[in-house]
Amino acid sequence: MLTIAVTIAFACIAAALLLNFWRLVRGPDLPDRILALDTMYINTVALLVLFGIHLGLTVFFEAALLIAPMGFVGTVALCKYLLRGDIIE
Amino acid sequence: MVELLVSFFLVAGGAFALIGSIGLARLPDLFMRLHGPTKATTLGVGGILVASMLHFSAIEAGVSLHEVLVAVFLMITAPVSAHLVARTMIHLGGGDKGIPDAPPGAKSRTGMKNGNEPELEKT
Amino acid sequence: MKCWLPQPLFSLCLWMVWLLLGNTLAPGQMLLGAVLALALPLFSVRFWPDRPRLRRPLQLLRYFAVLLWDIVVANLVVARLILGPTRKLRPAFIRLPLDLCHEFAIVVLANTISLTPGTVSADLSLDRRTLLIHALDVEDEAQAIARIKDRYERPLKEIFEC
Numbered sequence: 001m002l003t004i005a006v007t008i009a010f011a012c013i014a015a016a017l018l019l020n021f022w023r024l025v026r027g028p029d030l031p032d033r034i035l036a037l038d039t040m041y042i043n044t045v046a047l048l049v050l051f052g053i054h055l056g057l058t059v060f061f062e063a064a065l066l067i068a069p070m071g072f073v074g075t076v077a078l079c080k081y082l083l084r085g086d087i088i089e
Numbered sequence: 090m091v092e093l094l095v096s097f098f099l100v101a102g103g104a105f106a107l108i109g110s111i112g113l114a115r116l117p118d119l120f121m122r123l124h125g126p127t128k129a130t131t132l133g134v135g136g137i138l139v140a141s142m143l144h145f146s147a148i149e150a151g152v153s154l155h156e157v158l159v160a161v162f163l164m165i166t167a168p169v170s171a172h173l174v175a176r177t178m179i180h181l182g183g184g185d186k187g188i189p190d191a192p193p194g195a196k197s198r199t200g201m202k203n204g205n206e207p208e209l210e211k212t
Numbered sequence: 213m214k215c216w217l218p219q220p221l222f223s224l225c226l227w228m229v230w231l232l233l234g235n236t237l238a239p240g241q242m243l244l245g246a247v248l249a250l251a252l253p254l255f256s257v258r259f260w261p262d263r264p265r266l267r268r269p270l271q272l273l274r275y276f277a278v279l280l281w282d283i284v285v286a287n288l289v290v291a292r293l294i295l296g297p298t299r300k301l302r303p304a305f306i307r308l309p310l311d312l313c314h315e316f317a318i319v320v321l322a323n324t325i326s327l328t329p330g331t332v333s334a335d336l337s338l339d340r341r342t343l344l345i346h347a348l349d350v351e352d353e354a355q356a357i358a359r360i361k362d363r364y365e366r367p368l369k370e371i372f373e374c
Contacts, residue, residue, distance in 0.1 A: 005096035012103030016110035168326030175334035
């Protein structure tokens with residue numbers, strides 16, 4: 001039961017990542033690409049947590065916890081760069 | 090019983106994350122695309138985190154609650170990044186057609202200041 | 213009291229985050245977390261020039277409960293819109309006149325709007341009186357504004373009372 005659910009969830013997240021990647025490649029504008037990257041890191045958090053459940057280990061959780069702030073800071077930095085032409089004023 | 094609940098949250102979470110990305114891929118313009126990732130993907134990851142919480146509480150001694158941290162963090166940051174992306178798009182001139190005129194005396198803040206933080210004066 | 217515990221709620225949050233990070237209730241960790249939770253607000257008090265005053269903490273909890281429910285409903289609505297035919301969607305920008313004056317309350321409102329059905333906050337006017345919102349599918353603009361004002365802005369105004 002759990003194995004099937006984990007497999008379905010893996011498939012969903014993998015498909016989601018592929019769609020994000022398609023949007024990242026296709027564009028058409030820079031904000032689209034930033035949005036695609038933003039969605040990708042959120043999905044990566046989900047993927048890591050899923051992998052933790054799959055293996056029954058909690059170590060992967062720390063990585064998920066680290067990726068979440070890093071991705072957010074990355075998005076903010078990219079947006080600020082486009083908005084102001086500078087990140088740290 | 091717990092396994093059933095965990096499976097439900099896993100499948101629901103995965104489905105919502107997928108819906109968010111489908112929205113990102115298929116909707117026609119950026120402002121519409123924003124809706125998918127901010128809502129559906131956040132809830133999807135939330136569902137998977139709840140599943141992880143239940144799973145590890147059941148198989149290990151004691152309760153596992155640290156997933157709440159990631160869920161809360163994503164709930165707080167997802168709207169902020171959506172706001173920033175929207176504002177970037179407006180700044181780059183993407184939404185000119187649909188934006189209603191500002192009431193007199195109100196200038197747009199776009200490109201002036203980052204509205205989601207307490208102000209830091211430029212020194 | 214006031215000088216060495218400037219933000220009791222902030223301290224409580226920090227303490228809980230520390231315990232959640234360690235995922236433990238060991239006495240040593242609780243003590244260390246308490247020390248940090250007391251020390252950090254003392255050192256960071258100068259970064260908060262005007263702190264929001266929370267008048268009714270219990271109502272804030274109620275607000276979050278309503279919000280959590282709305283997020284789940286919002287997702288079902290948005291899922292239907294995304295998977296349905298895209299040509300039928302009527303996206304629009306809406307200007308929402310704000311009654312709130314404290315910036316923290318405005319941030320909470322903007323985040324709420326982004327997380328609930330079919331609306332994303334996009335920009336704030338320079339004088340902080342209007343919020344630009346993008347909605348995925350609007351039938352009636354006035355009704356959407358009234359809904360946001362009634363459901364989210366009024367409780368926030370009561371909670372933060374500026």
